[in-house]
Amino acid sequence: MADPSYEQHADNKPHTCAVCGYSTAVRSYFLRHMRTHTGEKPYKCDQCDYSAAEKSTLNYHQTRHSGEKPYMCGECGYRTAAKSGLSKHMRTHTGEKPYKCDQCDYSTTQKSTLDYHLKAIHTGEKRFICGECGYRAAVKSKLVLHMRIHTGLKPYKCDKCDYTAARKSNLDKHQAKHTGEKLFVCKKCAYKTAYRSNFSNHMRTHTGEKPYKCDQCDYSARSKSALGYHARTKHTREKRYMCGECGYTTAQKCTLSNHMRTHTGEKPYKCDQCEYSAVQRSTLNQHHLAKHTNKKPYKCEDCGYKTAKKYSLVQHARTHTGEKPYKCDQCDYSAVHKCTLDYHFKAKHTEEKPFMCGECGYRTVHKSHLSRHMRTHTGEKPYKCHQCDYSAVQKSGLDHHLAKHSDERPYLYGYRAAHRSSLSTHMRTRAGIKQM
CATH class of the missing domain: 3.30.160.60 (Classic Zinc Finger)
Structure with missing residues (x-):
């Protein structure tokens, strides 16, 4: 008696599945296809309980053992x-x-x-x-x-x-x-x-x-x-x-x-060349590129500023264009960075300040700001200069100090500055913008 699961046809694909309409000219292909419906897996691994619908799949599996x-x-x-x-x-x-x-x-x-x-x-x-x-x-x-x-x-x-x-x-x-x-x-x-x-x-x-x-x-x-x-x-x-x-x-x-x-406080991503660790893999990748390779492939055409990160170049370019793409939907405030807009929204429109200092009652929108504030009480200065005994409360303070050792002035627009903030202030002066 003929197998009811397929029909013989006169065309060049005589084997047709009655379940889904799949057709093929080769009977072995048809039998293999039917296992997708029946769940049959006749090929057994002799080293574990794995089984497969196809011999080639079993052969590939067995390379795991060898x-x-x-x-x-x-x-x-x-x-x-x-x-x-x-x-x-x-x-x-x-x-x-x-x-x-x-x-x-x-x-x-x-x-x-x-x-x-x-x-x-x-x-x-x-x-x-x-x-x-x-x-x-x-x-x-x-x-x-x-x-x-x-x-x-x-x-x-x-x-x-x-x-x-x-x-x-x-x-x-x-x-x-x-x-x-x-x-x-x-x-x-x-x-x-x-x-x-x-x-x-x-x-x-x-x-x-x-x-x-x-x-x-x-x-x-x-x-x-x-x-x-x-x-x-x-x-x-x-x-x-x-x-x-x-x-x-x-x-x-x-x-x-x-x-x-x-x-x-978990920082699972560890640098294999120093003791640095990060919350995110992408942050670790950026650290490695900036600190261990010294490669800065992204360069500003206007002032020669170089950076290891493409996004940093995009942000830097806004110091020239004045672009502030992040707009507040509740007032006319706009910002260069999304994080700055997020901070503005929480501080100005929600008045939410969930992080409070137990020493003096200071409240803030961000946990990082509270951590920084606490150092005014503890005196902690975790950012150390590797060329002298200087230490700082904030990383930006250490970066500012390090420029004294290198004499590097990477921020150029006719005027040269060691620090981005100085260049930003200078640019506003040139544009006739008074800082609020």
């Missing part, structure tokens, strides 16, 4: 157990995106990503629904990953410690901590990373590529997470993560995690 990674990138030394993994990796160097969408100009390095794009963006179809919370997904694999939030399942286990993960990509990132390897090396600067996704994002800082587009405005981003943050903060204004200590709210879970460290 540690064998025979395929190596000639550009950066990256090694992998699978030839297909090397092919995908090479596209981070070449920029090749062979999978093109036939409905828009989107292209990608992997077919699975293109398939997801087609379902999510063009069909709008999200037929996989979570019975727990109503979450919908365009592809079944996304729902499977989502369900682990409810079940707590973490099937990916580290063979060197007791770490477990819900996603394989998270396990791969974790395992880099054991090896210390940073296989992805940028040829344009000194950046290195253990993670492919970080490397891809980094390369966009050189190419300027921003492939993630907002469907509600003309904003575009280098990473999907940045686009998600933009959508939540600019269009929905949703801030669903709240600090139990002080009531701070944010649109991103990782931002809340960073914020919590202001309460705990």
